[in-house]
Amino acid sequence: MTASPTRRTTLGALALLATTALTGCYMSSKRNIRTLDKTFSYLKDPALRTKEKGDARLVVEGAELSGERFEGMDWHNILFKNCDFVGAYEINPKTATNVRYEDCRFSGILSYGVTTNVHFLRCAWVGNSVMFAEKGSKSTVFEECNFVGTTANRNHQGAVGSDGEAEFVRCRSKWFAWTGNERLSITDCTCEDVTILTDSIGNSGEDFLYAATRIEGSKLRGTFKLVAANLQSLTIRDTVIDMLDLTSATIKEELLMERVRGGSVEAIVKGAKRLVVRDSQFTPPASGGKFIFSLASNDAQEVLIENTSILGDNILVDIGGGPHTESLVFRKSKFPRLDLQYAHAKHLLLENFEANSVRLNDARIGKLELSSAVFALTLDLSNTQVHEFKKTGGTDLKKLGGLKLDGSNINLPQ
Structure with missing residues (x-):
C-alpha cells in the first residue's frame, strides 16, 4: 500500500494506534458492503x-465498508452517502476520479488512491x-468535515x-x-x-515536494x-491565531501575513526570500501566559512590516533578515x-513608527532612514556603521536620554 505509515516519521505510531482502535471498538448499524450484491x-x-x-x-x-479488500482498482463517478469506512490497509483503490463522499465516517488506516476531483462533504x-490521497492527486476537497x-x-x-x-473548507479539527x-x-x-505535515527528503528523496500553503478566514486555536515544515510559500489572511509555531521551518519563497489578529508567532525560518506582515495586531493572552513574536529568515532579501501593532508591556519583538537583505x-x-x-x-526604514525601545546596535546598514519615528525610552545605535543617515521628524534624538x-x-544633524 503506497499510503504506508513509513512515509512519515510520525505515522508508525499513528498506524499502530489506529489498528489497535479497530479491534472490537468500532460498531456500525449499517449493512456490510458484501450484502449489497x-x-x-x-x-x-x-x-x-x-x-x-x-x-x-x-x-x-x-x-459499511469493512472486512473486505478494495485494492488496486479504479473508482470513478461514485457517490458514497452515509457510509462507514473501517479497516487497516484494506481500502486502497489505485485511483479515484469524480468520487463524492457525503456524511461518511472513516476510521483506521485507509487510502483514497490518486485522486482527481474527489469531494468529502460533512464527513x-x-x-x-x-488516510491520504497519493502523490499526484488533484482537487481533493474536504468541506464541512470534522476531525x-x-x-x-x-x-x-x-x-x-x-x-x-x-x-479544507469550513472544517473543524482538534x-x-x-x-x-x-x-x-x-x-x-x-x-x-x-499540526501540518509536509513532505521531506526522508519521505520522498531529493525531489520531495514543498507545499504552497494558504490559510484564510480561519481560527487557529x-x-x-508547522514545525520543521517544508513549504513553497505560506500566506495567512483574515485569520485569528493563538500560537503559530514555525520553528525550523523552510519556506522557499514568501511568508505573508495580512489582517491577522493573534497572539504568539515563532517564525525563525530558513529560505524565505520575503517576509511581509500587513494590517495586523498581536497581543499577549489575557491569562498572562507566554507571549513571543519572532520573525526572521537568514535568506530574506526583503522584510516589510506595515500598519501592524504588537501590544503589551515590555514585550521584545525580534524581526530580522540576513546578510544579503536589500530592504x-x-x-x-x-x-x-x-x-x-x-x-x-x-536600506533600513522606520517610517511613522513608534516604539518604547529599539535595539539597533552592531548593525551594518547602507542607508538608515528615520521618518517620523518616535522612541519613547531608548534607541541603541552603539557600534552601528552606516553609509548614509537621514532623519526627518519624530523624536529629537539629541533630547532622548536613552540614545546610545x-x-x-x-553623526546627528546640527
Missing part, C-alpha cells in the same frame, strides 16, 4: 460495472485514523490529507494533523492544536504547528521593544 461487485470490478451500466453514476448508500474522522483526535500528543494523533493537493504536500488550502476552518522596512507600526541588533541591510551612539559612525 451488485453494488459490491461493481466496486470490486469496475470493468463489470462499465460493461453492465456504462458510465452511469454508482450510488452507495448506508453501507468525519475519529481517533487516530490515518476529532483523542490526545494533544502530536505523535499519537490522526492524520488526513493528500500527498498532492488538499483543500488534535489532528493535516497535509497537502504539493498544495494546501485552509479556508474558514476552526482548528485547535492542529491552541498551537498551530528592512517598518511603516505605520507600533511595538513595545524591537530587536534589530546585528542587522544587515542596504558609542562606537557608531552616525
Whole structure:
C-alpha cells in the first residue's frame, strides 16, 4: 500500500494506534458492503460495472465498508452517502476520479488512491485514523468535515490529507494533523492544536515536494504547528491565531501575513526570500501566559512590516533578515521593544513608527532612514556603521536620554 505509515516519521505510531482502535471498538448499524450484491461487485470490478451500466453514476448508500479488500482498482463517478469506512490497509483503490463522499465516517488506516476531483462533504474522522490521497492527486476537497483526535500528543494523533493537493473548507479539527504536500488550502476552518505535515527528503528523496500553503478566514486555536515544515510559500489572511509555531521551518519563497489578529508567532525560518506582515495586531493572552513574536529568515532579501501593532508591556519583538537583505522596512507600526541588533541591510526604514525601545546596535546598514519615528525610552545605535543617515521628524534624538551612539559612525544633524 503506497499510503504506508513509513512515509512519515510520525505515522508508525499513528498506524499502530489506529489498528489497535479497530479491534472490537468500532460498531456500525449499517449493512456490510458484501450484502449489497451488485453494488459490491461493481466496486470490486469496475470493468463489470462499465460493461453492465456504462458510465452511469454508482450510488452507495448506508453501507459499511469493512472486512473486505478494495485494492488496486479504479473508482470513478461514485457517490458514497452515509457510509462507514473501517479497516487497516484494506481500502486502497489505485485511483479515484469524480468520487463524492457525503456524511461518511472513516476510521483506521485507509487510502483514497490518486485522486482527481474527489469531494468529502460533512464527513468525519475519529481517533487516530490515518488516510491520504497519493502523490499526484488533484482537487481533493474536504468541506464541512470534522476531525476529532483523542490526545494533544502530536505523535499519537490522526492524520488526513493528500500527498498532492488538499483543500479544507469550513472544517473543524482538534488534535489532528493535516497535509497537502504539493498544495494546501485552509479556508474558514476552526482548528485547535492542529499540526501540518509536509513532505521531506526522508519521505520522498531529493525531489520531495514543498507545499504552497494558504490559510484564510480561519481560527487557529491552541498551537498551530508547522514545525520543521517544508513549504513553497505560506500566506495567512483574515485569520485569528493563538500560537503559530514555525520553528525550523523552510519556506522557499514568501511568508505573508495580512489582517491577522493573534497572539504568539515563532517564525525563525530558513529560505524565505520575503517576509511581509500587513494590517495586523498581536497581543499577549489575557491569562498572562507566554507571549513571543519572532520573525526572521537568514535568506530574506526583503522584510516589510506595515500598519501592524504588537501590544503589551515590555514585550521584545525580534524581526530580522540576513546578510544579503536589500530592504528592512517598518511603516505605520507600533511595538513595545524591537530587536534589530546585528542587522544587515542596504536600506533600513522606520517610517511613522513608534516604539518604547529599539535595539539597533552592531548593525551594518547602507542607508538608515528615520521618518517620523518616535522612541519613547531608548534607541541603541552603539557600534552601528552606516553609509548614509537621514532623519526627518519624530523624536529629537539629541533630547532622548536613552540614545546610545558609542562606537557608531552616525553623526546627528546640527
